[in-house]
Amino acid sequence: MRVTNRQMVNMVNNNLYKNAEQLLKSQERLSTQKLINRPSDDPIGMGRVLDYRTTISSIDQYNRNITTAKSRIEFTSGQLEETYDLISEAKQIAAGQSGGEFSEELRESAAQEIEGIYNQIFSIANTKYGDAYLFAGHQTDTQPFTECAAITCGEQAGLTDGEYFTIDPGYYVYYDTTGGDVEVPDADGIGIRVNVSGDTSAADVAATTMAAINTIAGGVFDATVPLDNLDKVEIEFDTGSYPDIVDIDTGFTTHNTKYVGDNGEINLIVGEGVQVRINATGNEVFTGEGVTNGTNIFDDLKELKDALEADPYNSTTVSDIVDDLAKAIDQVEGATAKQATIYKRLESAEKHWERFKVNIEDMLSKTEDADIAKAIVELQSQETAYEVSLASSAGMFDKSLIDFLR
Amino acid sequence: MSGIFGIVQTGKQALQTQMKAIEVTGHNIANVNTPGFTRQRVNLVTTPPTSTSVGMIGTGVTTETVERIYDRYLDNQVNNETEDLGRWEAQKSAIERVEIVLNEASDYGLNQAMSEFWNAWQDLANNPSGYVERVSLLGKSETMAYQFQQTYDAFSPIQSDLDASIAGAVDEINLKAAEIAALNEKIVSVEAGNVNANDYRDVRDLALKDLSLMIDITSTEESNGSIIVRLGDGNSLVAGNTSADLSTINNVVSGRKDVVWDTAQWDSLNDSITGGKLKGWIEVRDVIVPDYEDKLEELAEGIKTELNALHGDGFDLDEEAGGDFFAGTLLSGTFAVDTTISTDVNKIAASGTVDGAPGDNSNAINIAELQNALKMSGDTATFDDYYNSMISDVGIKAQQSAMKYNHQTAMITYLDNYRESISGVSLDEEMVNLIQFQHGYDAAAKLISTADELLQTLINMV
Numbered sequence: 001m002r003v004t005n006r007q008m009v010n011m012v013n014n015n016l017y018k019n020a021e022q023l024l025k026s027q028e029r030l031s032t033q034k035l036i037n038r039p040s041d042d043p044i045g046m047g048r049v050l051d052y053r054t055t056i057s058s059i060d061q062y063n064r065n066i067t068t069a070k071s072r073i074e075f076t077s078g079q080l081e082e083t084y085d086l087i088s089e090a091k092q093i094a095a096g097q098s099g100g101e102f103s104e105e106l107r108e109s110a111a112q113e114i115e116g117i118y119n120q121i122f123s124i125a126n127t128k129y130g131d132a133y134l135f136a137g138h139q140t141d142t143q144p145f146t147e148c149a150a151i152t153c154g155e156q157a158g159l160t161d162g163e164y165f166t167i168d169p170g171y172y173v174y175y176d177t178t179g180g181d182v183e184v185p186d187a188d189g190i191g192i193r194v195n196v197s198g199d200t201s202a203a204d205v206a207a208t209t210m211a212a213i214n215t216i217a218g219g220v221f222d223a224t225v226p227l228d229n230l231d232k233v234e235i236e237f238d239t240g241s242y243p244d245i246v247d248i249d250t251g252f253t254t255h256n257t258k259y260v261g262d263n264g265e266i267n268l269i270v271g272e273g274v275q276v277r278i279n280a281t282g283n284e285v286f287t288g289e290g291v292t293n294g295t296n297i298f299d300d301l302k303e304l305k306d307a308l309e310a311d312p313y314n315s316t317t318v319s320d321i322v323d324d325l326a327k328a329i330d331q332v333e334g335a336t337a338k339q340a341t342i343y344k345r346l347e348s349a350e351k352h353w354e355r356f357k358v359n360i361e362d363m364l365s366k367t368e369d370a371d372i373a374k375a376i377v378e379l380q381s382q383e384t385a386y387e388v389s390l391a392s393s394a395g396m397f398d399k400s401l402i403d404f405l406r
Numbered sequence: 407m408s409g410i411f412g413i414v415q416t417g418k419q420a421l422q423t424q425m426k427a428i429e430v431t432g433h434n435i436a437n438v439n440t441p442g443f444t445r446q447r448v449n450l451v452t453t454p455p456t457s458t459s460v461g462m463i464g465t466g467v468t469t470e471t472v473e474r475i476y477d478r479y480l481d482n483q484v485n486n487e488t489e490d491l492g493r494w495e496a497q498k499s500a501i502e503r504v505e506i507v508l509n510e511a512s513d514y515g516l517n518q519a520m521s522e523f524w525n526a527w528q529d530l531a532n533n534p535s536g537y538v539e540r541v542s543l544l545g546k547s548e549t550m551a552y553q554f555q556q557t558y559d560a561f562s563p564i565q566s567d568l569d570a571s572i573a574g575a576v577d578e579i580n581l582k583a584a585e586i587a588a589l590n591e592k593i594v595s596v597e598a599g600n601v602n603a604n605d606y607r608d609v610r611d612l613a614l615k616d617l618s619l620m621i622d623i624t625s626t627e628e629s630n631g632s633i634i635v636r637l638g639d640g641n642s643l644v645a646g647n648t649s650a651d652l653s654t655i656n657n658v659v660s661g662r663k664d665v666v667w668d669t670a671q672w673d674s675l676n677d678s679i680t681g682g683k684l685k686g687w688i689e690v691r692d693v694i695v696p697d698y699e700d701k702l703e704e705l706a707e708g709i710k711t712e713l714n715a716l717h718g719d720g721f722d723l724d725e726e727a728g729g730d731f732f733a734g735t736l737l738s739g740t741f742a743v744d745t746t747i748s749t750d751v752n753k754i755a756a757s758g759t760v761d762g763a764p765g766d767n768s769n770a771i772n773i774a775e776l777q778n779a780l781k782m783s784g785d786t787a788t789f790d791d792y793y794n795s796m797i798s799d800v801g802i803k804a805q806q807s808a809m810k811y812n813h814q815t816a817m818i819t820y821l822d823n824y825r826e827s828i829s830g831v832s833l834d835e836e837m838v839n840l841i842q843f844q845h846g847y848d849a850a851a852k853l854i855s856t857a858d859e860l861l862q863t864l865i866n867m868v
Contacts, residue, residue, distance in 0.1 A: 004830030005438055007823050014819055037511050039801025040502075040808060047798035050510055050517045054790050057521035058777070061528050068532045132535065132765055138757070140535060140765030264759070264766055269528050272778050275771060401834040405841070 012393040019386040026379040029370045036368055045367045052364040059357045062270055066350045069268045069278045072129060073343045076280060079124050079134065080336040083285070086117045086124075087297065087332060091325040094304055098319035111308040118301040122147075122257065125286050135282040138264025144282045145298075148242040148258035151209075151233045159196060159205070165254075167235060168244040171217055173209065192216040202231040209233050234258070257298040259287050270349045276342055280335045288331055295327040410864070412456075413857040416466035420850035423450060423467045427843040430472055434831045435840075442612030444474040444829040446604055474604045476829045481611055484821045485625070488618040489681030491818050494811040496686025500568060501804045504695060507560040508800050516557055517793060519550040527774035530756055535723060535764035540751035544743065551732065551742045554706045558736040561695050568691040569654075569663045575620050575684055576652045576665060582617045583635065583649035586610055590632040591647035597631045622681030638678035641667065662691060694803065701796050703736045705782065709789055710741075712781055713773060720755030720769030728755025728769070 028037055039046040093110050125135055125145045132140035151165075162183045164174035170189040176182040179197030194212040199205050206225050210233050213223040221243070223235045236242050245254045259282045267275040288294025300321060307317045427448045437443040449470040455462040510517050526546040530539045589610040596603035610633070617623055617635070623643065625635045635644040643650055651668035652675075664674040665684060676692070679685050710732040717728040731747060731754075734740030747753045758768030782792035 002827045002830075002832065002835075004826050004832040006830045007826040010819065010822060010826065034511070038505055038509055038804070039511065039797050040505060040804035041511075041801070043798045043801030043805055046511065046801050047794045050794040050797060051790070053517060054521050054794075057518070057525060061525040065528055065532055130533070132533075136765065138759060138763030138766040140763075262763065264763055266765060266767060267771060268532060268767075269771055269774055273775065401837045405837065 008396060012389075012396065015389050016386075016393065019382065019389050023379070023382045023386055026375060026382050030372070030375045030379055033370050033372065033375075034368055035370050042367075049364060049368045052360050052367070055360050056357060056364070058272070059353045059360070062353055063350065065268045066270055066346050066353075069270070069276065070343065070346050070350075072278055073339050073346070075129055076134060077336060077339050077343070079127055080280070080285065080332055080339065083121055083124055083297075084329065084332045084336065086121055087325060087328050090114055090117045090301060090304065091322060091329065094318055094322045094325060097308060098315050098322055104313075107308045107313065111305050114301055114305045114308065118298065118305065121286070121297060121301070125257075125282060133261070135280060135285060136261035137279070137281045137283075138266070139261045142260055144261035145257045145259055145286070147256060148234070148236065151235065151245065151254055164191075166246050167217075167221065168246060171220070173213065190216070206231055206233045255287075255296065255299055256302045257286075259283060259289075263290065270346065271353075274349075276345055278342060280339065285332060285335045288328075291331055291334070293327055294331055295324050297328045297331070300324045300328055410857050410860050412465065413860075414854055416464075417850050417854035417857060419453065419466045419468055420853065421847060423448075423469055424843045424847040424850060426469050428840065428847065431836050431839045431843060435833065435836050438831040438833060438836075442608050442615070443831065444476045444604065444608050444611075445831045446472050446474055448472050471602060472604065473602055474607065474829070477825070480821065480825050480828070481614075482625075484818070484825065485615055485618040485623070487814065487817050487821060488615055489622045491811070491814040492619040492621075492682040492684075493686040493689075494807055494814050496571075496683035497690055498686075498804070498807040498811045500564065500687060500690035501694065501800070501807050503564050503567075504561070504690070504698065505800050505804045507557060507564070508698070508797055510797050516550075516553045517790070517797075519546075519553040520790060520793065522546045523550040524774055524777035527770055530754070531767040531770040531774055534756040534767035534770055537751070540754050543754060544748060544751050547731070547743045548748065554702065555736060555739065555741045558699065558702050558706075558741075559739065561699050565662060565691050565695055568687045572663050572665065572684060572687050572691075573654045575682075575687070576654050579617060579620050579643070580649070580651050582613050582620075583643045583651075585613050586617070586633070586635060586644045587647050587649040589613065590644065593631045594647075603631065618682065620682045621679060621684045637675070638680050639675055660692070698796065698800065699736075701792075705789060705792055705796075706736050706741055708782055708792075712776055712779070716769065716773050716776065717755050719758070719772070721757045721760060722755045723752040723757075723764060725761055726753075729753065 029035060036042050036045055036049060093113060097107060097110055122145060126143050127134045133142065133144050136142060136144035159175050159177050161177050162174060162185050164172050164185045164187060166172040166187055166189065171192060172185065172187045172189055173192045173194060174182070174185050174187075176193055176195045177197055179195055182193070184191055192212050194209050196205050196208050199208055203225075207230075210223040210225050213221055213233075213235065219238060221235050222238050223233055226232055226234055235245065261282045263281050263283055264279075265277050266279040267277050269275055283289040284291055286298065287296045289296075304318065304321045304325070307314065307321060310317070427450070430446050430448045434445050449472070450467055451470045453465045453468050455464045509515065523546045526539075526543040530536070530543050533539050589606050593603040593606045593610065596606065614623070614625055614633075614635070622638050623635050625633045627633045632646050633644070634642050634646075636642045641650070643652075653666055653668040653671060654663040655666050655671050656662070657664045657674070664676055665679065665688075666673060666675055676688055679688065713732060714730045717731040720728045722728055729746050730744045732741070733744040734742050742748075756770040757763055757766035758772070759766045777790070778788055780786055780788060782789060787795070
């Protein structure tokens with residue numbers, strides 16, 4: 001083949017251009033330490049890199065969620081353990097007092113101890129975690145337990161003529177079940193007669209009771225049937241505080257605390273489409289509402305205190321309360337166990353993500369990062385190639401026929 | 407004529423002929439670096455012999471023609487490949503710009519902004535009434551919306567720049583066409599005298615090659631040496647000594663420039679252009695870039711629609727149902743977080759209960775779970791998948807156009823080398839020729855001096 005001067009120039013140019021381009025590429029790889037510096041370097045790899053990055057970012061977020069959940073559960077468990085200890089103590093006191101007749105002074109001091117326990121548990125139930133109430137369900141901005149004297153209606157069938165309860169000060173409510181003659185009970189103060197003869201359900205009894213109280217003692221009391229429990233009547237002073245309710249004998253039970261939280265579940269995301277519930281509500285832990293074999297811890301403690309202070313003292317009542325407190329212990333233990341199970345689950349999720357993240361980071365690195373040793377070797381071999389090209393090109397233009405024509 | 411004067415005559419003819427050959431060699435040497443130059447050769451022939459009693463005796467040498475050494479078919483092939491080279495070169499550099507707009511190889515891109523946006527919803531779920539979490543979510547949402555808009559807006563300057571490039575190319579085509587027309591005229595008038603217009607042909611071939619880089623053409627040579635250049639639509643750009651002008655006009659619908667004949671401005675030539683830089687630019691501007699714009703818009707609309715729907719199902723801290731979270735469109739340049747939310751973060755609806763319970767995070771969780779929901783490409787891909795595959799697609803297109811460009815460059819290099827090996831100047835060869843002709847010249851001079859001596863001898867005899 002005939003070789004001309006421009007051909008040589010073109011070839012040299014092309015080769016130098018190619019060598020320099022490869023050299024630049026190697027240099028870029030080495031200085032950024034990345035194999036992929038733009039999508040076209042490896043389009044499929046780029047897609048994978050973006051996937052990996054998103055996954056890692058998600059894993060970091062899951063880990064943050066898990067940390068949040070764990071510290072909340074640790075805190076909750078601490079509160080539950082304290083509650084457990086307090087109730088156990090109360091149970092011990094009750095068991096000690098049910099054994100026989102102790103002196104009135106001892107019972108008095110036991111009653112005071114129970115009151116102390118009651119107050120402590122009350123404050124635990126209203127604990128805040130951060131600026132949110134721990135046991136309030138979704139109503140985290142409202143104190144979940146308030147002291148009150150709301151009444152829950154019992155079985156209407158249990159009502160008999162003349163049953164009554166007194167509302168301090170100066171009022172009592174009594175029931176007329178037949179709609180006719182009823183013997184006015186022997187009680188102090190103004191009687192409020194509630195005619196329940198036509199009522200067929202607990203809700204009816206609650207509604208009638210509310211109406212009767214508001215008619216006779218409106219202005220002093222404000223009775224309401226709460227929307228979330230139609231079987232219940234809540235009585236408060238017009239001023240908003242709660243009266244004492246005593247001498248209950250109507251199938252109604254009084255509560256000393258009122259739960260204004262809800263049964264809202266709080267879930268956190270710990271994986272793709274995986275959520276765990278991390279909260280325990282006031283009902284589950286303290287009031288026992290909706291819990292199998294549940295019991296209202298505040299009522300139990302109040303009953304215990306009242307029983308210890310009662311004159312004459314009845315040890316059977318106290319030993320009954322011991323059984324209730326055993327239930328209360330089971331209830332708190334149940335809630336604690338649930339939290340512990342979730343904690344275990346969180347820990348295993350955390351471990352899973354830790355391992356997974358290492359794998360993904362490894363894969364990301366393999367796809368994206370340049371192997372430094374390899375890149376250096378490549379760079380050096382390309383440098384050599386470039387130098388050889390330059391040297392040989394220089395040699396090529398050095399000589400021509402003219403040099404030999406003398 | 408024979409005899410001594412015949413010898414002198416032969417010597418003189420030989421001197422002139424060798425001189426001519428040296429002139430052409432000189433021309434070749436002088437143009438060793440001239441682009442498009444085709445080496446020339448003097449065709450030497452013997453002059454007619456004279457008859458003598460002993461037979462025919464030659465009367466010497468003369469030049470017949472000076473001709474270019476070239477392969478006509480090779481030039482056609484170079485032009486065809488140059489059209490493709492122009493196309494892929496233009497496309498490669500334009501797509502590289504698109505790639506820069508969508509470059510996710512650097513650490514902060516839309517992909518990252520989207521990840522952080524979804525994560526911020528999970529943070530909100532961890533503390534649904536938290537002010538800090540709400541403000542942080544707002545920040546991440548605004549960043550993501552801004553990134554979407556900014557990426558989308560970056561496409562438009564690419565298209566405007568391509569418009570400018572297209573207008574520039576059209577001007578260049580007009581110049582080249584006029585040049586070819588002028589050369590046609592010269593070549594026809596020179597070659598009418600039965601002489602080869604070698605250098606004019608070289609320049610015209612080069613102009614044709616330059617034209618091929620811009621737009622696809624077909625050229626045919628007529629018997630008088632003039633060429634007709636036609637464009638893809640069959641109309642001639644150059645015919646004889648006249649050239650037609652191309653022009654650009656703004657398309658009524660797209661607002662982008664259409665290539666048209668200056669004399670028929672209502673008829674867009676865009677579709678009939680199949681090669682050259684014009685093809686590459688038009689393709690990127692009208693097909694590739696709008697495709698990415700559409701995809702980005704689909705993604706932003708998808709996120710907006712799904713998010714607004716879920717957000718509307720939830721309730722804010724003011725116990726009201728959630729309003730729109732995102733508002734505006736990329737097309738109108740208004741894609742952003744809804745002003746209701748950007749002015750009051752309490753309007754973010756994290757709760758799933760009607761009374762807007764502050765501890766309820768169920769709606770925030772629902773929204774966070776959207777990240778993994780299959781909502782794009784006919785419910786087969788997540789938002790992240792959709793975007794990632796779009797980035798891969800840009801990479802593949804850039805890679806393909808680079809590969810085609812490299813292939814085309816190699817092809818052209820090969821053809822250029824082949825052409826050079828036929829038509830190029832080799833200095834070594836020219837040096838050999840130079841010596842050869844010089845020796846011829848020396849010998850012819852010697853011939854004359856010998857004839858002179860013969861004549862001297864003859865005169866002295868008298």
